[in-house]
Amino acid sequence: MASSSAAATGNAAAPTPETLQAVLVKLSDPAVPTAEKTKLIVDGEKRTANIDQMNKGLAGYTLTYAVADITTQGNTATAQVTITSPHGAVPPMPLSWENVGGTWKLSDASGCLMLGFAQAPCVPA
Template sequence: MGTVAAAVAVTLGLVGCGSDDSSETAASSTSAVASSAAASSSTAAASSSQAAGNAAQPTAAQLQATLDTLADPATPTADKTAVVVDGAKRAAAIEQLTQALAGYGKLTFTVSDVTVAGNTATAPTVITSPNGAAPAIPLTWENDGGTWKLSDATACTLLGFAQIPCA
């Protein structure tokens, strides 16, 4: 929890350093977080120590792909909601995120050291934006009908980086 709070504080600090335009600021903050994560994911490998032999064990690349989908301004909202558990209820917020990221710059994610407990996968993730990288934060995914999706809590954390409330 302390790591998440630190990452949020860093991300919000990046937002405070942006322009007075709130959507530009939100996009800037989100991009910073995403770019850090991408750097880590390029070198990430899946850890299967807790779920050895489980064919459903997700790889870091699979989990990172859900983040890449969510952060890609060119991806339709319907495709983004499909990678989030109960994503349809977050469609309006996800659309706001898409608008905030348009023209901001690429967010990248680096997912590493995946651990699985039951239907939940957790992995430290570095998010990098055009403004820099944030410290790794633990993000979670849930196995939903055989597909690994971002947990609602993780979606809300990412939306919060862009100052978009999960209501």
């Protein structure tokens, strides 16, 4: 229902869980080059060194994501995300995305949270 109200107000259409999940999957795929991953995070070019470090740490390590309970306000979407690794799942946590030029990107704060989980921490700007 949020998508119809978001569209009616002229804001970005609410993203689907699959859209947001695809950002996380691509971000944590060690085969995706850093230059492509910087486009997945708001101001991601500031996080190049962190992403390089994350890529090294995730080699041979598979993560899966479940995205639920999306709320959209203006050009920001927040969802509860459960991350599952070979060691188990973490409890659902809120992550946020921003619609930049028609593309949903992980917010800088959420990007830093994800990089921190991958032993490549950064401090949000």
